[in-house]
Amino acid sequence: VVTSGRGVCAISIGDDRETLIRDLHDQFPRTELVEGDGAVGATVAAFVDDPARGLALPLDAQGTAFQQRVWRAVREIPVGATASYTDVADRIGAPHAVRAVARACASNALAVAIPCHRVVARDGALTGYRWGVARKRALLDREAGA
DNA sequence: CGTTAAGCTTGAA
DNA sequence: TTCAAGCTTAACG
Numbered sequence A: 001v002v003t004s005g006r007g008v009c010a011i012s013i014g015d016d017r018e019t020l021i022r023d024l025h026d027q028f029p030r031t032e033l034v035e036g037d038g039a040v041g042a043t044v045a046a047f048v049d050d051p052a053r054g055l056a057l058p059l060d061a062q063g064t065a066f067q068q069r070v071w072r073a074v075r076e077i078p079v080g081a082t083a084s085y086t087d088v089a090d091r092i093g094a095p096h097a098v099r100a101v102a103r104a105c106a107s108n109a110l111a112v113a114i115p116c117h118r119v120v121a122r123d124g125a126l127t128g129y130r131w132g133v134a135r136k137r138a139l140l141d142r143e144a145g146a
Numbered sequence B: 001c002g003t004t005a006a007g008c009t010t011g012a013a
Numbered sequence C: 001t002t003c004a005a006g007c008t009t010a011a012c013g
Helices: A017-027 A039-049 A065-075 A085-091 A098-106 A133-145
Strands: A008-010
Touching: A065 A085, A065 A098, A085 A098
Parallel strands: none
Antiparallel strands: none
16 A cells, blocks of 8 residues: 555555565656555555545546546446446446547556446456456455445 | 447556 | 557348
8 A cells, every 4th residue: 555645646466575566666667665564555445445435545547637537437336236337437427438448448557445346347257457456356246245 | 248448537657 | 640449239132
């Protein structure tokens, strides 16, 4: 979990601590990463354990105007529910930008906080996920149970 | 069931 | 500014 002065600006998932840190450093070149303890990390972990309670943290999502719109729409998907790329496209007023929506999700830095894992193909299939389809399925399963 | 074209944003060249 | 590519999708052969 990476925080800026304004809030959480990145949440990432990975198997290997090394690569994870390297990637983050890559993503925030001008930033000195401080390894922390964190109350914030704990909060996020708790949220993953029990998605139903919601994540009460200030988010500092950085992206283009289009991405912001997509992310906002995605955050409105209720826990345990899913939406198709088409649904999201409709919701942001760009019914034909389906593929662009996918790309926006793909470039989301805030894993779980912005539930791009709740966006699936129109037929319900889990087509892809930045951190691996397996994780996407795991998250959805957990939310469905809640 | 495999292809194909439509459609929009992004990051790199 | 041009271009290829993406977590798509509906239509076709």
